[in-house]
Amino acid sequence: MEIALQYCGAKTPCSVSSRRLFQNQPSLSQRLRFASSVSSSSKGLYSSVKVKQLSCGSKILSVSCERSVVDVLEKTQLGNQSLDENEKQLSCVMKFGGSSVASAERMREVADLILSFPEERPVIVLSAMGKTTNRLLLAGEKAVSCGVTNVSSLEELSFIQELHHRTVDELGIDRSIIASFLEELEQLLKGIAMMKELTLRTKDYLVSFGECMSTRIFAAYLNKIGVKARQYDAFEIGFITTDDFTNADIMEATYPALKQRLYNDWISDPAIPIVTGFLGKGWRSCAVTTLGRGGSDLTATTIGKALGLREIQVWKDVDGVLTCDPNIYPHAEPVPYLTFDEAAELAYFGAQVLHPQSMRPAREGDVPVRVKNSYNPKAPGTLITRNRDMTKAVLTSIVLKRNVTMLDIASTRMLGQFGFLAKVFSIFEDMGISVDVVATSEVSISLTLDPSKLWSRELIQQACELDHVVEELEKIAVVKLLQHRSIISLIGNVQKSSLILEKAFRVLRTNGVNVQMISQGASKVNISLIVNDDEAEQCVRALHQAFFESNCSEMSVKS
Numbered sequence: 001m002e003i004a005l006q007y008c009g010a011k012t013p014c015s016v017s018s019r020r021l022f023q024n025q026p027s028l029s030q031r032l033r034f035a036s037s038v039s040s041s042s043k044g045l046y047s048s049v050k051v052k053q054l055s056c057g058s059k060i061l062s063v064s065c066e067r068s069v070v071d072v073l074e075k076t077q078l079g080n081q082s083l084d085e086n087e088k089q090l091s092c093v094m095k096f097g098g099s100s101v102a103s104a105e106r107m108r109e110v111a112d113l114i115l116s117f118p119e120e121r122p123v124i125v126l127s128a129m130g131k132t133t134n135r136l137l138l139a140g141e142k143a144v145s146c147g148v149t150n151v152s153s154l155e156e157l158s159f160i161q162e163l164h165h166r167t168v169d170e171l172g173i174d175r176s177i178i179a180s181f182l183e184e185l186e187q188l189l190k191g192i193a194m195m196k197e198l199t200l201r202t203k204d205y206l207v208s209f210g211e212c213m214s215t216r217i218f219a220a221y222l223n224k225i226g227v228k229a230r231q232y233d234a235f236e237i238g239f240i241t242t243d244d245f246t247n248a249d250i251m252e253a254t255y256p257a258l259k260q261r262l263y264n265d266w267i268s269d270p271a272i273p274i275v276t277g278f279l280g281k282g283w284r285s286c287a288v289t290t291l292g293r294g295g296s297d298l299t300a301t302t303i304g305k306a307l308g309l310r311e312i313q314v315w316k317d318v319d320g321v322l323t324c325d326p327n328i329y330p331h332a333e334p335v336p337y338l339t340f341d342e343a344a345e346l347a348y349f350g351a352q353v354l355h356p357q358s359m360r361p362a363r364e365g366d367v368p369v370r371v372k373n374s375y376n377p378k379a380p381g382t383l384i385t386r387n388r389d390m391t392k393a394v395l396t397s398i399v400l401k402r403n404v405t406m407l408d409i410a411s412t413r414m415l416g417q418f419g420f421l422a423k424v425f426s427i428f429e430d431m432g433i434s435v436d437v438v439a440t441s442e443v444s445i446s447l448t449l450d451p452s453k454l455w456s457r458e459l460i461q462q463a464c465e466l467d468h469v470v471e472e473l474e475k476i477a478v479v480k481l482l483q484h485r486s487i488i489s490l491i492g493n494v495q496k497s498s499l500i501l502e503k504a505f506r507v508l509r510t511n512g513v514n515v516q517m518i519s520q521g522a523s524k525v526n527i528s529l530i531v532n533d534d535e536a537e538q539c540v541r542a543l544h545q546a547f548f549e550s551n552c553s554e555m556s557v558k559s
């Protein structure tokens with residue numbers, strides 16, 4: 001909650017200094033106290049003093065000088081809650097991704113950004129600095145074969161050491177805050193070199209160094225500039241996950257555990273919590289796990305739900321969720337509003353901007369998610385909520401998922417056979433492979449396999465697995481394995497599917513593209529089209545022009 005003081009009917013304009021003094025009061029109770037003192041001391045000078053509530057919306061109180069401002073506010077706006085209790089509550093989560101905290105300069109800007117919302121009492125979630133996670137993984141892979149004596153001179157290790165040392169030096173923080181992590185990191189890489197093996201469990205432990213360091217640096221910086229902050233490792237405060245290393249799922253026990261820990265600490269000794277994104281603790285192994293690449297978004301939404309916060313903000317390096325991947329088509333535009341369903345579908349079908357699972361906790365807890373740009377905080381961003389006005393919505397965003405494997409499976413039996421679909425899907429279930437898009441008739445199925453599930457396996461293992469799937473399916477069907485396909489997902493109002501499809505197919509025909517499969521699914525927000533990988537980007541650009549650049553008559557884009 002935020003309040004503002006309005007001076008009305010003043011014989012002389014309100015003095016700038018008293019307005020500033022009011023704005024500089026650090027907390028709501030202090031502002032109210034100040035307002036109250038102004039109200040009584042300004043009797044006769046102003047005909048009324050108005051206290052205006054901001055950010056919570058609608059209510060504006062007009063308070064005459066004869067009455068106590070505090071009395072009115074407590075009764076009218078804060079209900080039965082005491083002021084201190086209300087002030088103590090954490091209000092929102094702000095998650096900053098790697099791009100937002102890539103250097104000392106960026107960390108300073110993020111600190112300023114957080115402080116520019118004095119009415120918020122945020123929980124901060126941070127990713128590793130810049131591309132640290134990629135470098136840690138690469139260092140681990142190189143360590144497997146480089147020999148113990150060469151570990152210290154691995155390019156990626158030197159880069160990480162240099163980046164983190166430079167950052168703490170530039171922020172004026174003691175190097176000791178990260179020294180033990182950098183030492184242990186080198187030891188770990190030597191261990192990997194010695195064992196000549198990098199297991200999924202070790203990979204997760206290895207990448208955890210990124211978030212463990214970025215959060216310690218940032219918390220130390222906030223404390224240095226006089227803003228009380230407390231660092232937390234997610235795996236120590238209740239982020240309990242499955243033991244699926246590199247792709248763990250959050251377990252239900254996480255929510256009450258987080259609530260208890262973060263609230264208790266906040267109430268007994270308020271300090272901004274700075275939490276490591278992306279990390280958890282396996283419930284059986286008790287080892288560090290990760291939530292899959294980009295998992296800090298999920299950390300943020302999990303905290304939002306656990307604490308029942310007002311809003312979850314994910315700060316990125318783009319002006320919100322865009323109408324398509326800006327790396328494919330730079331004319332992509334921000335999408336102002338999305339529903340949780342649309343955002344989940346968009347993330348699942350490949351928009352890198354959000355973690356595929358991150359909408360689940362937000363939807364369950366009904367906590368709005370705002371996607372904002374830390375490089376351009378004034379941009380309104382994208383607001384994701386349970387419902388939005390869909391009357392005018394046609395297409396919201398176009399998403400591309402590349403390098404997808406497609407299977408055409410035709411039953412060898414006659415029409416009228418039952419159990420065919422069940423048999424096919426039981427083969428995928430047995431092998432732990434999930435299916436993305438499906439189109440069926442009674443005796444044949446076309447489907448695509450979720451590449452993220454396959455990618456988490458070694459390349460050689462992937463090939464064996466595919467062979468094995470085909471072998472199993474061939475016992476009941478004729479199977480065609482089609483690789484190098486892409487899924488183009490049209491996220492929007494499926495109530496208007498005829499309009500979307502008519503336009504989409506006109507564009508694709510103009511571009512000479514043949515769609516190999518189409519699925520509208522049950523989600524009511526997504527129509528998926530399968531095309532060849534090498535035609536996909538051209539299709540996205542052409543579709544974007546047709547749907548989002550209405551003045552554009554040319555629907556054929558070759559590059």
Ligand SMILES: Nc1ncnc2c1ncn2[C@@H]1O[C@H](COP(=O)(O)OP(=O)(O)O)[C@@H](O)[C@H]1O
Nearest residue numbers: 097098099316317318321322324325351352353
């Ligand atoms: N539809 C989309 N909308 C916005 N960004 C997208 C989209 N598709 C892909 N991206 C990419 O996602 C990036 C932001 O996601 P990510 O790198 O995970 O951010 P962060 O590391 O800051 O959390 C953008 O820089 C952009 O290149």
Ligand SMILES: N[C@@H](CC(=O)OP(=O)(O)O)C(=O)O
Nearest residue numbers: 097098127133293294295296
């Ligand atoms: N550092 C992790 C987790 C994460 O969420 O990162 P980012 O917010 O920068 O996408 C990764 O790179 O996957």
